Amino acid sequence: METAASVAPPGPSPGPFPPLFPPGLHGIYGECRRLYPEQPNPLQVTAILKYWLGGPDPLDYVSMYRNLGSPTQNVPEHWHYVSFGLSDLYGDNRVHEFTGPDGPSGFGFELTFRLKRETGESAPPTWPAELMQGLARYVFQSENTFCSGDHVSWHSPLDNSESRIQHMLLTEDPQMQPVQTPFGIVTFLQFAMASKQESYCWGLHRGASCGTTVEWTGYIRIAADSACVSIASPDDLETMGAGGPWLITDMRRGETIFEIDPHLQQDRVDKGIETDGSNLSGVSAKCAWDDLSRPPEDDEDSRSICIGTHPRRLSGKDTEQIRETLRRGLEINSKPVLPPINTQRQNGLNNDRAPSRKDSLESESSAAIIPHELIRTRQLESVHLKFNQESGALIPLCLRGRLLHGRHFTYKSITGDTAITFVSTGVEGAFATEEHPYAAHGPWLQILLTEEFVERMLEDLEDLNSPEEFKLPKEYSWPEKKLKVSILPDAVFDNPLH
Numbered sequence: 020m021e022t023a024a025s026v027a028p029p030g031p032s033p034g035p036f037p038p039l040f041p042p043g044l045h046g047i048y049g050e051c052r053r054l055y056p057e058q059p060n061p062l063q064v065t066a067i068l069k070y071w072l073g074g075p076d077p078l079d080y081v082s083m084y085r086n087l088g089s090p091t092q093n094v095p096e097h098w099h100y101v102s103f104g105l106s107d108l109y110g111d112n113r114v115h116e117f118t119g120p121d122g123p124s125g126f127g128f129e130l131t132f133r134l135k136r137e138t139g140e141s142a143p144p145t146w147p148a149e150l151m152q153g154l155a156r157y158v159f160q161s162e163n164t165f166c167s168g169d170h171v172s173w174h175s176p177l178d179n180s181e182s183r184i185q186h187m188l189l190t191e192d193p194q195m196q197p198v199q200t201p202f203g204i205v206t207f208l209q210f211a212m213a214s215k216q217e218s219y220c221w222g223l224h225r226g227a228s229c230g231t232t233v234e235w236t237g238y239i240r241i242a243a244d245s246a247c248v249s250i251a252s253p254d255d256l257e258t259m260g261a262g263g264p265w266l267i268t269d270m271r272r273g274e275t276i277f278e279i280d281p282h283l284q285q286d287r288v289d290k291g292i293e294t295d296g297s298n299l300s301g302v303s304a305k306c307a308w309d310d311l312s313r314p315p316e317d318d319e320d321s322r323s324i325c326i327g328t329h330p331r332r333l334s335g336k337d338t339e340q341i342r343e344t345l346r347r348g349l350e351i352n353s354k355p356v357l358p359p360i361n362t363q364r365q366n367g368l369n370n371d372r373a374p375s376r377k378d379s380l381e382s383e384s385s386a387a388i389i390p391h392e393l394i395r396t397r398q399l400e401s402v403h404l405k406f407n408q409e410s411g412a413l414i415p416l417c418l419r420g421r422l423l424h425g426r427h428f429t430y431k432s433i434t435g436d437t438a439i440t441f442v443s444t445g446v447e448g449a450f451a452t453e454e455h456p457y458a459a460h461g462p463w464l465q466i467l468l469t470e471e472f473v474e475r476m477l478e479d480l481e482d483l484n485s486p487e488e489f490k491l492p493k494e495y496s497w498p499e500k501k502l503k504v505s506i507l508p509d510a511v512f513d514n515p516l517h
Contacts, residue, residue, distance in 0.1 A: 043108035046200035047129060050207075051101055054194055055084045064148035070104065070159075071113040077155040078104035081148035086133070094263045098143035100132040101195075102151050105158060107202040117202060124203030126164050130154060131192045131209040135269040154210075165208055167191045187212060193265045211266035297420030301429035301440075304410030305512035308439055308464045311501070312400035398455035401501035402464065404439060406430070408491060411506040415483055417441055418473045434512045438463040443470070457502075472500065480504075 052059065064081045068074030080103040088094040107115040107125040115125035132147045154171070158164060171187040187210040195207035406414070410430060417428040418441075425445030431438045442449045442465055451458040451465035458465050468476070476497075482489055483506075493506040 041109045042201045043106060043110060043124060043205075044103065046198040047101070047103060047106070047108075047205060050195055050198050051082060051084065054099075055086075058084055062143065064145055066152075075156075076152045077114075077159045078102050078148075078152055079108065080104070081151055083143040083148070085136070085143075088265075088267075092264050094265045095267055095269075096136045097265075097267045098134045098136055098147075100130075100134070100143070100147050100151065101207070102130040102155065105129050105155055106200070106205040110202045115202075120199070120201055120203055122203050124200050124205045126158055127204065128165065128206045128208050130165075131195060131207050133209065133211070133265060133267045135267050165189050167208060171210070188266075190266065209266065212268040212270065293419065296424030296426060297416055299413075299416065299420065300427070301431065302410060302413060303431040303433050304413075305407035305434055305509060306410055306430045306432050306439060307405045307435070307437055307512070309403040309405070310397075310399050310401075310459065311403050311503070396450045397459045399457040399459055399464075401503075402457045402466070403503045403505065404466075405505045405507055405511070407509050407512055408506055411493075411504075412483055414504070415477060415480055418468075418477050418480075422468055422473050423470065436462055440465045442467050443473075466502075472497075 051061075055061070061082045061084050063083065066074050066076040066079055069079055070077045082101045082103070084099040084101070086097050086099045088096045104114070105126045106123075106129055107117065110117050130151050132151065134144065134147055136143075154165075167190050169189040171189070189208050189210050192207040192209040197204055197206045421428040422441055422443040425443050427440055427442045427446045427449070429438060429440040440449075440463070442451055444453060444467065449465050449467065450460060451467040453467060453469070456467040479495055479497075482493075491506060491508045492511075495504045496502070
């Protein structure tokens, strides 16, 4: 990361902002000055070569403030980091397309982070700024945004130490308020650190507005709706010494909330899923599927979709339906429905973003898109499903927490444009039926599973609950159902032609 520590530009001084001070910066600095009036020129990590000049780092600045905390609320003294660059700072299209003041500014948010200040520490560590740049690069490259309720699994200590805290949870910053700029609205999303078990429970039960989870290794993106079990929630983290009400990260914390308070055990999570189901409605993952009822050389075979050098793209209408499926999740008090294929938003969620931004399930390119009207739905006799280990480990959740509760669950490939949706007999709007349980619409496969077959699969897939105990590749087969599932190494998906 090409950055340098510096003091802030002269803009956030106690007096009025200079006339040429960028209005987007003006808005964010104004909110920071409200919180820290005594720190008009905080230390900053600054991109040496700005992104809009060809540099690698999307964030122009990361400001670092010293926060005294709140002893009465059990909030320790800490360093408060604030990013500048995910929102539109300049309004001249150098980074973000200007879309007016009414919608989101740029991606609509900036990142914040709070790190416990160690005794005798006179300056904030800079590794959180590097972490913020990594998250910002993901957002810029994928054009997928974060929301409160998301979590990010990094699978290694975030500060290159031996810490068990290797994952991030995102929530609204408890002190910073959304700001209105001439280029749109900016909200502040704070990421807090968590252990693997804490982030897993958060991912299953805590999702919020658009609920995206990024698994950095294995690259699983989990989309979830509102929580159905209040375990490993922010309240749990607050009250058990894992961050306080402002979710301060202590990288030296050695215990998880499950060790701090033994009543928060995995069996509570499992019982909650069994009783109430899960609102985790889909993931983007390393996955693929083959139509075993067609010879491999058939150009209509899904293998050409999954691993060809020029993969077939989902049509815009299919993409819209899958996106709506994941954004809606379970609609409480109504029968689960796969949203109808259409070209317009039905729930108004699209108004929250600039038209140029893609949601997490939209194709990265318009190339090779087949007109929706020319794609016919095919009934398949036999299918082979392929998952990497992390996405395969979610199959029991898909079956137990979703299908046994009359819901649906979608895997969206991140290495191609393939999608796999499992549906139960209670889901309306699916093109898979009990008579034809395997059906494909272009590269989108739907699989309808009866309750009886789901129960059997759960028994046969029991070892997926302990994936560390088996070696890859792992194969499961139900010949009479003409269904095969393989759990494969990541390399198969990273190098699909080998």
